[in-house]
Amino acid sequence: MAELSTAPGTPLVRLAGVGKRFGAVVALRSVDLDVHAGEIVALVGDNGAGKSTLLKIIAGVHPPSHGEILLDGEPVRMATPSDARAHGIEVVYQDLALADNQPVYMNLFLGRELVSGPLRRLDRARMAAETAELLKELDIRIPSPRVPIRALSGGQRQGVAIARATHWGERLILMDEPTAALGVQETARVEDTILRMKERGKAILIVSHSLDQVFRLADRICVLRRGEQVGVRETAQTDGDEIVAMITGLR
Amino acid sequence: MSTAPSTGQAPRREADPPGSVLARVRRVDPRQYVVYVAFLLILAFFAVTLHDDGFLTSDNLLNIARQTAPVTVMAVGMVFVLSAGEIDLSVGSIVALAALVTAIVLRDVGLVPAVAAGLGVGAAVGLVNGLFVTLLRLPSFLVTLATMGLVAGLARWTTDLEAVAVVNDTFASVFGSGDVGPIPSLVVWTIAIVALGHVVYRHRRFGAHVLAVGDNAQAARVTGIDVNRVRLAVLVISGTAAGLAGLLYVGRIQAASYTLGANDLLIVIAAVVIGGTRLFGGAGSVVGALVGSLIMGMLTNGLILMGLDSNQQMVAQGVLLLIAISLTLREPKGA
Ligand SMILES: Nc1ncnc2c1ncn2[C@@H]1O[C@H](COP(=O)(O)OP(=O)(O)OP(=O)(O)O)[C@@H](O)[C@H]1O
Ligand SMILES: [Mg+2]
Numbered sequence: 095m096a097e098l099s100t101a102p103g104t105p106l107v108r109l110a111g112v113g114k115r116f117g118a119v120v121a122l123r124s125v126d127l128d129v130h131a132g133e134i135v136a137l138v139g140d141n142g143a144g145k146s147t148l149l150k151i152i153a154g155v156h157p158p159s160h161g162e163i164l165l166d167g168e169p170v171r172m173a174t175p176s177d178a179r180a181h182g183i184e185v186v187y188q189d190l191a192l193a194d195n196q197p198v199y200m201n202l203f204l205g206r207e208l209v210s211g212p213l214r215r216l217d218r219a220r221m222a223a224e225t226a227e228l229l230k231e232l233d234i235r236i237p238s239p240r241v242p243i244r245a246l247s248g249g250q251r252q253g254v255a256i257a258r259a260t261h262w263g264e265r266l267i268l269m270d271e272p273t274a275a276l277g278v279q280e281t282a283r284v285e286d287t288i289l290r291m292k293e294r295g296k297a298i299l300i301v302s303h304s305l306d307q308v309f310r311l312a313d314r315i316c317v318l319r320r321g322e323q324v325g326v327r328e329t330a331q332t333d334g335d336e337i338v339a340m341i342t343g344l345r
Numbered sequence: 346m347s348t349a350p351s352t353g354q355a356p357r358r359e360a361d362p363p364g365s366v367l368a369r370v371r372r373v374d375p376r377q378y379v380v381y382v383a384f385l386l387i388l389a390f391f392a393v394t395l396h397d398d399g400f401l402t403s404d405n406l407l408n409i410a411r412q413t414a415p416v417t418v419m420a421v422g423m424v425f426v427l428s429a430g431e432i433d434l435s436v437g438s439i440v441a442l443a444a445l446v447t448a449i450v451l452r453d454v455g456l457v458p459a460v461a462a463g464l465g466v467g468a469a470v471g472l473v474n475g476l477f478v479t480l481l482r483l484p485s486f487l488v489t490l491a492t493m494g495l496v497a498g499l500a501r502w503t504t505d506l507e508a509v510a511v512v513n514d515t516f517a518s519v520f521g522s523g524d525v526g527p528i529p530s531l532v533v534w535t536i537a538i539v540a541l542g543h544v545v546y547r548h549r550r551f552g553a554h555v556l557a558v559g560d561n562a563q564a565a566r567v568t569g570i571d572v573n574r575v576r577l578a579v580l581v582i583s584g585t586a587a588g589l590a591g592l593l594y595v596g597r598i599q600a601a602s603y604t605l606g607a608n609d610l611l612i613v614i615a616a617v618v619i620g621g622t623r624l625f626g627g628a629g630s631v632v633g634a635l636v637g638s639l640i641m642g643m644l645t646n647g648l649i650l651m652g653l654d655s656n657q658q659m660v661a662q663g664v665l666l667l668i669a670i671s672l673t674l675r676e677p678k679g680a
Contacts, residue, residue: 155567176569191567193560195627196553204557205568207550215548 112161139318154178182264413642415590421542422586430559430626438496440606443591448509448601467588475577520596559626
């Protein structure tokens with residue numbers, strides 16, 4: 095199935111036996127998971143189950159201790175976050191990963207700042223303008239793209255992090271509890287954005303503690319428990335009770 | 346601005362209204378301007394109280410500008426270091442070693458090797474600092490505390506505490522007593538280094554990366570910024586700037602001794618912090634550091650003219666420093 099990289103059935107990303115050890119701590123044992131273009135896969139499990147660790151492996155933050163990552167059927171090595179970014183993979187981190195004292199536009203373009211002219215001068219005006227446009231498109235309301243992140247509310251910060259990921263994530267967007275800090279309306283808006291990304295053919299892997307949200311968004315659900323992959327279910331063919339039982343290990 | 350051929354993407358808009366002067370003025374954080382107000386107030390104070398002692402004569406003002414040149418150059422380097430969330434305590438010691446090495450090479454070899462040696466000493470110490478910080482993941486505070494002592498020891502050792510005289514008119518002219526037209530060469534050095542520092546800090550991607558690393562190293566790393574390269578770079582910049590400061594001292598005094606730069610560390614950090622650079626990284630200003638350095642220079646000069654002896658000067662400087670820091674560093678309530 096994976097030998098023809100252009101075959102429609104080839105997943106955008108395939109994890110094959112991916113695991114991670116931190117010294118003596120086994121954070122993740124062995125995960126096998128496919129995510130296709132235009133698909134939303136949810137990652138659920140209790141605190142410390144290894145969800146963030148899995149996302150960070152795909153994002154190039156942690157190298158896997160064992161296992162393989164395949165993009166379009168090709169094995170890839172994600173040694174640094176830059177490698178993942180070059181493959182069109184973006185992340186909304188649980189701990190946000192924003193630079194508080196820098197303006198919003200700089201956070202959106204961090205590591206990929208726009209420059210102009212032969213002297214490659216930073217083009218702050220254009221970064222600010224493009225940021226304003228992007229946030230407007232996503233209906234994320236902030237006073238100005240030039241205010242520093244610390245002047246924003248938790249929800250607005252989350253909005254900036256999501257805007258950054260959706261702007262740069264060509265193929266795969268990883269989201270670690272993207273609505274944890276949000277109110278009802280903001281959550282609905284973010285879910286809307288996620289569904290629009292799916293329509294545009296992007297693959298999305300989302301960590302969430304809200305089963306309601308998982309059932310609203312996901313095509314499939316992958317359950318982790320204490321670093322162990324318990325199973326993957328089609329959303330249409332499972333229910334909350336089964337997922338809760340898989341998460342807790344109780345029947 | 347409508348054509349930007351060097352970047353892949355076409356601009357979607359003309360320079361937008363938020364970039365206008367009015368919008369810029371409104372966006373200003375008043376605390377960033379305390380340093381300029383303080384500068385004017387201190388200038389006015391000395392101008393009035395020391396009127397009869399000639400504080401406001403152009404000779405005296407030029408003298409202040411010339412005397413602050415080495416500190417300003419170091420302060421520019423320190424803006425980068427502090428902005429990246431690091432610190433460099435070794436700058437004062439580098440001044441002494443770079444000065445002595447320059448003077449010896451100038452005496453025994455020649456002008457160009459002497460300049461290269463002085464700058465090279467600074468860059469090399471900065472590189473050692475940076476390698477310990479990045480490869481061994483040690484705090485720069487401890488690494489540069491150690492090299493501060495180590496380099497000071499080397500400086501004393503090179504000549505066994507002897508001073509080295511410099512008799513080279515070209516060197517003295519370029520790095521000290523000369524003029525470019527009506528402007529003293531030390532002032533030219535100050536302007537050049539501040540301008541260069543400002544452009545790199547505000548208008549280059551490197552400057553943005555320095556600020557991001559100092560603000561949130563984790564965030565910088567996940568966006569693909571090479572955090573260790575930035576940390577190494579700022580310490581090399583600071584070391585090299587201290588080396589240049591050593592050259593400027595030698596040029597002005599026409600001699601080198603292990604005591605050069607001995608009292609500069611505190612003044613440099615004070616100048617930078619008063620100038621609006623956060624001690625903990627993520628924000629700063631090169632131009633602010635220049636003004637901070639001029640304030641420190643004015644204070645020293647004014648206090649001498651007031652007839653304070655060096656002990657009294659230290660006390661007065663400490664008091665004024667506390668006042669200045671309280672005004673500029675106070676974090677806003679609730680932040
Ligand atoms: N950098 C690290 N060093 C050592 N151990 C780590 C590291 N990161 C994670 N771990 C450990 O790996 C395990 C899984 O952590 P992870 O952050 O992936 O959990 P999670 O499923 O995201 O939990 P939560 O729902 O609380 O966010 C935990 O036991 C954690 O302590
Ligand atoms: Mg987590």
